Amino acid sequence: MNHLPQAWGRPRDDVYGAYDHSHFQTAGPNQHTQSPIVTGTSVVAAKFKDGVVIAADNLASYGSLARFTDVKRLRKFNDEVVVGFGGDVSDMQYLDRLLNSLDIRENYSSNDTSLNAKNLHTYLAKVMYKRRSDFNPLWNHLLIAGLDGETMPFLASADLLGTTFSSPTLATGFGAHLAQPILRRTIPDEASVANVSKEEAVKLVKECMKVLFYRDARSMDKYSIAIITKEGVDLTEDNKLENQSWAFAESIRGYGTQVN
Secondary structure, three states: OOOOHHHOOOOOHHHHOOOOOHHHOOOOOOOOOOOOOEEEOOEEEEEEOOEEEEEEEOOEEEOOEEEEOOOOOEEEEOOOEEEEEEEEHHHHHHHHHHHHHHHHHHHHOOOOOOOOHHHHHHHHHHHHHHHHHOOOOOOEEEEEEEEEOOOEEEEEEEOOOOOEEEOOEEEOOOHHHHOHHHHHHHOOOHHHHHHOOHHHHHHHHHHHHHHHHHHOOOOOOEEEEEEEEOOEEEEEEEEEOOOOOOHHHHHOOOOOOOOO
16 A cells, blocks of 8 residues: 555556546646636726725625625825726735735835826726736726826726736726716816816716625625815715615516516
C-alpha cells in the first residue's frame, strides 16, 4: 500500500487500472475565470456645474438569483474621488483592497499633493489593461467620479479591456441603454454641464435609478448615491426609492388573475 500523501484518495491500481495524471492538465495553458459569477448591475453618474453625482444599487446577483442585498458598490477614495463598480463582485473586492493599499501609501507619502480623480482613473485603467494583457481580466466596468484638480468635475470610465473614455454622463450595464437617454435629455454635451445644478443632477440620477428598478431584472430599489464637490464627498449607502411598488400592475389587463 502506498502511504505517500500524493496517493491519498486515488483509485486502486489493482482494481481500476494504472493511474494517470491527465487531471493535472500540465500540458495545457493556465485556466483563469472566463465569466463572472456574482455580479452587480448598473452604475449611473452625471456631472453638474460644481461636481459629480454617482449612484449604484446594493444588489449582487448569483446568476438570476437576487442573492446579496447589501453590497455597497460605491467606494470613496480620499476626500474627492468615488469609484463605482459594475460586474463581478469578487473582482470588485480585489480592486477595493488594491485601492485601500494605495490609499495607505498615499497617506504615508511625503508628497503633499493627493491623487485626484484623473490620476486615479489613469492608475485603474493601467491595472485593467495589464490584467487583460495577462489574459486574466478583472470582470468589472468602473466609473471614476470626482474633481480634476481644484474645481473641475471629472467623470470617466474603464472596462475589463482597459478601454477608457470620458463624458458628462456615463452608465454601465443596462444603464448604458436605459439611463443614458434620460441623462442626455438634460445633459447632451459638456457645454450644458454649466447649466445643471446639484439638485437637478441628483433628481436626474434618482429618476434613472427608478427606471432601472422597473426595467432591469438584476436591480433593486435600495441604492447608494454620492455627491462629489469641492467641499468633499457626501456618500449615503441606504437610500430607498420612494413610493415604488408593483401595485400598479394589478390594473394591467392580463396580469395575475385579472381576465376582463
